[in-house]
Amino acid sequence: MSEAEIVLAARGISRAFPGVRALDGVELTLRAGEVHALMGQNGAGKSTLIKILTGLHAPEAGSIELCGRVVSPHSPLHAQELGISAVHQESHLLPNLSVAENICAGRYPRRPRSRGGGIDWTETHRRARELLAGLGIDLDVEQLAGGLPAALQQLAAVARAVSTDARVLILDEPTSSLDADEVKSLFALLRRLRERGVAILFVTHFLDQVYEICDRMTVLRNGRFVGEYACGKLDARGLVAAMVGRELAQSASAADHSIADAGDAAGRQLALAARNLSRRGALKPVDIEMRAGEVLGLAGLLGSGRTELARLLFALDARDSGEITIDGKNAALTGPSDALHLGLGFCPEDRKQSGIVAELSVRENIVLALQSRMGLGKFLDAEAQRVLAEKLVAALGIKTASIETPIAQLSGGNQQKAIIARWLATQPRVLILDEPTRGIDIAAKQELMNEIIRLARDGTAVLFISAEIGEVVRVSDRIVVMRDRAKAGELRGGADEDAVYSMIAGT
Amino acid sequence: MRRLSQHALFWPAATLLLLLAVSALFNGSFLKISWQDGHLYGNIIDILNRAAPLIVVSLGMTLVIAVRGLDISVGAVAALSATVAALLVGGAFNAGGEVASDNPLFVALGAALAVAALCGLWNGLLVVKAGMQPIVATLILMVAGRGIAQLLTGGQIITVYYPPYFTLGNGFLLGIPVALWITAAAFVLLHLAITRTALGLFIRSIGGNPEAARVAGVRSSAISLCVYTFCGLAAGMAGLILSSNVKSADANSAGQLLELDAILAVTLGGTALTGGRFTLAGTVLGALIIQTLTSMIYSLGVPTEVNLVVKALLVFAVMLLQSREFRALVAKVLRPGHARREGAP
Numbered sequence: 001m002s003e004a005e006i007v008l009a010a011r012g013i014s015r016a017f018p019g020v021r022a023l024d025g026v027e028l029t030l031r032a033g034e035v036h037a038l039m040g041q042n043g044a045g046k047s048t049l050i051k052i053l054t055g056l057h058a059p060e061a062g063s064i065e066l067c068g069r070v071v072s073p074h075s076p077l078h079a080q081e082l083g084i085s086a087v088h089q090e091s092h093l094l095p096n097l098s099v100a101e102n103i104c105a106g107r108y109p110r111r112p113r114s115r116g117g118g119i120d121w122t123e124t125h126r127r128a129r130e131l132l133a134g135l136g137i138d139l140d141v142e143q144l145a146g147g148l149p150a151a152l153q154q155l156a157a158v159a160r161a162v163s164t165d166a167r168v169l170i171l172d173e174p175t176s177s178l179d180a181d182e183v184k185s186l187f188a189l190l191r192r193l194r195e196r197g198v199a200i201l202f203v204t205h206f207l208d209q210v211y212e213i214c215d216r217m218t219v220l221r222n223g224r225f226v227g228e229y230a231c232g233k234l235d236a237r238g239l240v241a242a243m244v245g246r247e248l249a250q251s252a253s254a255a256d257h258s259i260a261d262a263g264d265a266a267g268r269q270l271a272l273a274a275r276n277l278s279r280r281g282a283l284k285p286v287d288i289e290m291r292a293g294e295v296l297g298l299a300g301l302l303g304s305g306r307t308e309l310a311r312l313l314f315a316l317d318a319r320d321s322g323e324i325t326i327d328g329k330n331a332a333l334t335g336p337s338d339a340l341h342l343g344l345g346f347c348p349e350d351r352k353q354s355g356i357v358a359e360l361s362v363r364e365n366i367v368l369a370l371q372s373r374m375g376l377g378k379f380l381d382a383e384a385q386r387v388l389a390e391k392l393v394a395a396l397g398i399k400t401a402s403i404e405t406p407i408a409q410l411s412g413g414n415q416q417k418a419i420i421a422r423w424l425a426t427q428p429r430v431l432i433l434d435e436p437t438r439g440i441d442i443a444a445k446q447e448l449m450n451e452i453i454r455l456a457r458d459g460t461a462v463l464f465i466s467a468e469i470g471e472v473v474r475v476s477d478r479i480v481v482m483r484d485r486a487k488a489g490e491l492r493g494g495a496d497e498d499a500v501y502s503m504i505a506g507t
Numbered sequence: 508m509r510r511l512s513q514h515a516l517f518w519p520a521a522t523l524l525l526l527l528a529v530s531a532l533f534n535g536s537f538l539k540i541s542w543q544d545g546h547l548y549g550n551i552i553d554i555l556n557r558a559a560p561l562i563v564v565s566l567g568m569t570l571v572i573a574v575r576g577l578d579i580s581v582g583a584v585a586a587l588s589a590t591v592a593a594l595l596v597g598g599a600f601n602a603g604g605e606v607a608s609d610n611p612l613f614v615a616l617g618a619a620l621a622v623a624a625l626c627g628l629w630n631g632l633l634v635v636k637a638g639m640q641p642i643v644a645t646l647i648l649m650v651a652g653r654g655i656a657q658l659l660t661g662g663q664i665i666t667v668y669y670p671p672y673f674t675l676g677n678g679f680l681l682g683i684p685v686a687l688w689i690t691a692a693a694f695v696l697l698h699l700a701i702t703r704t705a706l707g708l709f710i711r712s713i714g715g716n717p718e719a720a721r722v723a724g725v726r727s728s729a730i731s732l733c734v735y736t737f738c739g740l741a742a743g744m745a746g747l748i749l750s751s752n753v754k755s756a757d758a759n760s761a762g763q764l765l766e767l768d769a770i771l772a773v774t775l776g777g778t779a780l781t782g783g784r785f786t787l788a789g790t791v792l793g794a795l796i797i798q799t800l801t802s803m804i805y806s807l808g809v810p811t812e813v814n815l816v817v818k819a820l821l822v823f824a825v826m827l828l829q830s831r832e833f834r835a836l837v838a839k840v841l842r843p844g845h846a847r848r849e850g851a852p
Contacts, residue, residue, distance in 0.1 A: 316722065340724030354722045357715040359783050360708075368712055371705045372724040379704050422723065 004031035007199040008053075008084070008168050013062035015048055017409070020401060022048040025062070026225045028218055030168055030199035035190060037210045037231070038203045040220035041243055041441035043399055043411040046203055049220070050170055053201075054086045055079040067167070085161035086170035093153050093160070095146025100128035102145050103160045131163050132156075135189055151182030158189060162198060169193065170201045175209060187213050205441055207236050219243055244443045268293050270328065271461035272344075272430045274313060277322030282308040284486040285321060290430055290461040295452060297476025297493070298465040299500050305485040306465050307349055310432050313463070314339045314346040326430070340373050345423030349434040349465075351412070355419045358408035362400050363389035365407045365418050370425040392421035397447060413440040417448070424455070431455065432463040437471060449475050469500050515777050518829045519792035522775070526799045526825075527551075534806055546679040550802065558798035559686035560585070560745035562791055563693050564765055565772040567627075567741030569790045570697075570734045572773055573714045574727075575782035576634060577641040578738045581769055583652030584626045585746030585762030590656040592619035592747055593665040593756035596672050608669040615672075620743045626652060627739015631732040649766065656758035666755045676752025686748045693741065697787055710734070714782030771822065772797055775829065796825060 008030040015023045023045045030036050040046050051057045053064065055073030063070050066082055073079035076086070093102040101124070109123040128141040137155050145153060154174055161169055171190075175183045190200060190213055202214060210217060211231055219226040219242045226242050234242070268291035278285040283305045290296050300306045311317045313324065315333040324331045326342050333339055339346070348354040356365055366389045371380055380388070389403040396417045400410055407415055416436060423431055433452065437445045452475055456462050466472050472479055477493040481503040489503050530550070531537040540549035564581050571578045595615035596608045608615070626648055633644035667673075678685040701707035712720040713727045720727050745765065750756040774780060775796050776789025800821050809817050827833045 314722075336721055337724045337726050346722060348719075348722050354716075354718040357712045357719050357783075359715045360711060364708055364712075368708065368720070368725070369723045371708060372726070374705070376704045376706055376709070 004033055006030070007032050007067060009065040010049075010053065011063050011065070013049065013052060013059045013064075015052060015057060015060050018401065020223075020409075022223050023052070023059070024223045026220060026223070027228070028053075028201075029228065030201055031216075032167075032197045032199055033194050034215040035194055035200045035202050035213050037214040037217035038201055038220070039210065039217050039239060039243055040226075041413075041443050043222070043414065044220040044243070044441075045223040046220060047172070047411070048223075050086065050172055050201075050203070053079065053084055053168075053170060055084075080164050080166070083165065083167035084170065085164055085166035085168070086172065087154070087157045087161050087174055088172045093145035093157055095144065097145060098142050099132075099139055099145050099148070099156050100125045100141035102156060103128045103131060103141070103163055105160075131159055135159055135162075135192060137189065149182075151178050151185065154178065154182075154186060155189060158186070158193075162193060166198065168199050168201065170203075172203045173205065174202075175204055175206060183209065207239065207442075210239070211236070240442060243441065272313070272324065272326050274322055274324045277309070277312050277319055277324070279308065279312055279317055279320050282317065282485065283312060284484075286487045288313075288480060288487070290463060292429070292461050293456055293459050294477045295456045295462045295464050295475050295493075297472035297479040298463060298482060299469055299472045299479055300482030300488070300504060301467075304482040304504070306482050307434055308485065309482065310346065310434050310463065310465060314344055314432055316346070337372065340369060340426065343426075343429035345369070345426055345428035345431040347416075347419050347423060347431075347433045347436050349438070351416055351419055356407045356415050359406060361404045362393065362398070362407050362410065362418055363403040366392055366403075366421045366425055369422045373426055388425055389421075392424060393418075396421050396424075396451060413444040416440060417444075420448070420451070428460060430461045430463070432465075434465045435467065436464075437466055437468070445471070469497050469504075473497050473500060515786055516789055516792065519776050519789050519796065522825050522828055523792050523796050523799065526796060526803060530799065530803050530806065533803075537806070542682070546682040546684075550806075552684065554795065554798050554802050556684040556686055557802070558794050559684070559690045560748045560762075561765070561768055561772060561798060562690045562794040563741050563748070564738075564745045565769040565776075565790045565794045566693055566697055566787060567738030568766075568769040569773050569776070569778055569785050569787060570710060571641075571738045572770075572778055572780060573710050573782055573785035574731050574734050575641075575714050575717065576731065576735065577770070578627075578630055578645045578735065578742075579642060579766040579770075580626065580630060580645040580648035580652055581738065581742035581745070582762035582765035583649045583656075584623050584739055584742040585749060585765055586756070586758050586760075587626065587652045587656045588619040588623040588743035588746035589750035589756040589761050590659050590665065590758050591622050592616055592672075593667050593750055594659060595619070596667050596669050597665075606668045606670060608672075612669070612671055616747060619747060620740060623743020623746065624736050624740040627736040627742070628732065630739065631735030634735065635728045635731045653758060656756075660756070660758050662758075664755055664757045667750070673751055673754055676748050676750070686752075689744065689748065693744070694787060694791060701787065706730070710785070711783055714785070716783075768794075768797055775825065777829075797822075800825075 006029055010026065010028040013023050013026045026045065026049060028049065038046050038049070048057065052059050053073070055075045055078050058072070058074070064072065066084070071082050073082055073084065094105070097105070104124045104127060108119045109127065111118055111120040125141050132139050132141065137159060139152060139156060145156065148156070158171070174186060178186065193200060204210060214231050216228060216230050217239070218228045219239065221243060270289060271292045272290040274286070274288045276285045276287065277283065286309060288309070298306050298309065312319045315335050315338055324333050331342050333342065336346070357368070363385055367380055367385045374380065386403065393400065393403055398414050398417045398421065400414060407418055410418065420436065437448055440448065449471065452462055452464060464472065464475055473495060479491040479493065479495060479500060481488045481491065481500060483504055491499060491503065527538070537550045540547055540551055542548065564585070568578060568581065592615045595610045595618055596612065630645050630648060633639045633647070634641050674685055675689070676686060680688055709720070709725050709730050712723070712725055713730060717727060746762055749761055772793035773790050775793030776786055776791070778785040778789060800818060804814055804817055
């Protein structure tokens with residue numbers, strides 16, 4: 001392993017943004033035929049480093065060597081020409097084009113002049129088919145990319161990225177929306193690419209995936225380089241310690257159990273009850289009860305109806321059947337604005353799409369829901385907004401230069417916290433959290449889960465949705481398991497993870 | 508200086524000052540303001556006065572654009588409102604040689620504004636409730652508005668003989684044109700609504716990310732409807748000022764291309780056409796830039812036939828001056844060493 005050829009070497013990379021030192025003398029070495037994990041908490045500087053490697057930002061200091069030659073990519077296209085390709089978490093393919101068009105976009109084969117010029121579609125399809133076949137991906141290249149499941153789009157995106165003869169392939173959280181089988185097929189693809197000698201940089205928050213696929217890892221913390229380790233030499237505990245800069249893994253989980261064990265559903269007051277809630281094509285009739293002071297976990301695979309149920313409860317989608325009662329009264333819930341007025345809160349799964357308003361400041365994002373409930377006339381004045389925002393920023397430990405910083409400049413985890421702060425500001429009786437921990441590093445996850453438990457203790461009824469069963473089991477007092485767009489059953493808090501898995505699997 | 512040049516209103520203001528300076532260069536008395544016949548008089552006052560209808564319309568347009576909308580029917584709505592008012596006021600010489608109106612003035616004005624507001628509401632309903640693309644939804648009234656106005660007038664130009672009607676476009680109050688008072692009132696009213704209520708926050712959140720605004724419980728539909736309705740109302744007001752100024756209503760040509768001037772004014776002022784980011788003061792500057800340009804062309808004595816071409820060239824130059832990319836390019840060419848200055852992520 002050690003004699004593998006060094007493909008990319010970044011030395012002493014530094015970069016600052018207003019109010020933040022994003023990177024400070026960071027080192028990264030990628031070798032041919034290795035998968036290299038880039039690890040760090042939110043705000044550690046992973047995204048900035050990737051943006052520098054792909055030419056979106058220029059470093060203020062430091063150099064990048066590609067195969068022994070100093071390069072300075074100045075645009076993603078230039079980076080691609082140099083041999084550095086990236087696949088990002090959220091931008092997959094152009095949905096309205098076919099897979100082949102996506103793969104060949106920008107460099108379509110042309111027919112010779114003598115045959116009228118223009119794009120040679122037969123050749124386009126052949127090339128795409130050949131590329132996919134070579135990578136062992138079974139996919140109809142003439143199909144529209146938008147119609148494919150996220151996982152296949154992800155595979156096609158990787159194929160497109162390497163089709164430019166990439167020597168360095170950067171994958172920024174490629175698995176965050178994939179389920180276990182889909183991750184397997186992505187990893188199979190990565191292994192084939194590794195055999196071909198591609199140097200792969202892999203960014204993820206899933207530790208088990210790091211140990212499954214990666215050869216080495218580089219850890220960053222607060223924009224600084226912590227170290228480069230061979231995966232065999234550093235176990236998960238050590239890795240976490242390197243990422244957060246302290247030992248934390250054990251004490252945290254012990255604290256959770258006691259709370260989960262204390263769960264006693266029957267004695268608590270019913271906050272929200274839904275009967276026979278359904279929507280065609282999304283959810284079969286479901287009954288659900290939420291109690292004040294209780295965390296209700298919602299577990300299930302992607303597409304099991306988790307998010308669909310949450311959206312119906314918050315009236316983001318119209319229900320075809322079902323009644324919702326809040327505090328024992330029948331609730332006329334016809335839209336999110338009604339839900340807000342009835343004391344519900346909802347942190348959506350996709351925080352970029354439906355959570356943050358990127359151009360607004362952290363303060364404005366935080367006061368938005370409360371102001372919506374108060375209406376146009378009762379305006380929270382500047383001082384009241386500032387006090388509220390600063391209180392919540394401090395309470396949730398949101399890392400931001402100031403409350404006037406545009407929220408887009410915050411890291412993902414801090415954006416997520418700001419959205420939660422938005423709902424805490426309304427002091428909701430029922431708070432629905434759809435995948436609040438997705439794309440957040442472990443330390444932030446732990447803080448967030450502690451926050452959720454604290455909220456429940458203060459009397460809020462919390463619905464906690466997560467793809468990570470371990471998390472659901474740890475924070476929930478009761479767990480509702482979803483399968484095939486219906487409720488598969490209910491478990492008590494503190495249940496064995498295996499019990500949840502077997503209920504999900506239906507065995 | 509650097510901080511000043513980064514202020515949102517710096518470039519619109521600089522552009523306006525530049526145009527005024529150029530005008531003053533060609534016409535020594537351009538900047539002179541005097542007191543004549545009991546009111547203010549001068550080129551500047553004239554520009555402000557003539558810009559009034561455009562400013563009023565552009566203020567409405569600013570809000571519509573801020574919620575990711577567009578209203579290309581404002582010119583037609585202005586014509587329709589002018590027609591309704593002119594028809595209702597009418598006026599004929601009575602026995603004593605005095606002019607009487609057919610209906611009380613306030614009834615005529617109120618009806619005209621009500622019709623305009625309804626037009627705005629209609630646009631809003633098509634966009635918000637029927638889910639049409641704003642440009643298509645408002646295209647309907649852009650065509651139909653003038654059509655209805657022509658039906659009402661039978662294709663004739665309606666001349667108004669009732670003098671009190673002329674006050675809006677020609678009158679003075681405390682020495683300042685009435686149209687300016689109306690414009691100032693509209694601006695102050697909107698400014699207060701934006702800064703003293705949550706309207707500004709809601710509009711920017713709807714324009715910035717409509718889905719997130721909806722999830723946060725913002726009543727996006729209701730607010731968008733109000734914004735379109737206000738835009739219609741503003742167009743109606745502009746129509747009244749325009750027709751009062753020329754003492755008649757021409758369904759065919761009143762407010763012609765007003766929608767494009769308004770969109771241009773909003774853009775010049777620094778409001779993002781993609782929604783979210785908007786500035787009312789910028790829009791006022793933008794409208795003044797357009798009017799100053801027009802006045803400049805007349806005062807320079809540009810022949811009528813090249814008028815439009817000259818205006819287009821000037822607009823082109825102004826837009827280049829305001830384009831950040833273009834300025835960066837110029838800076839790069841002038842100072843190659845300083846070229847690389849990037850913003851935050």
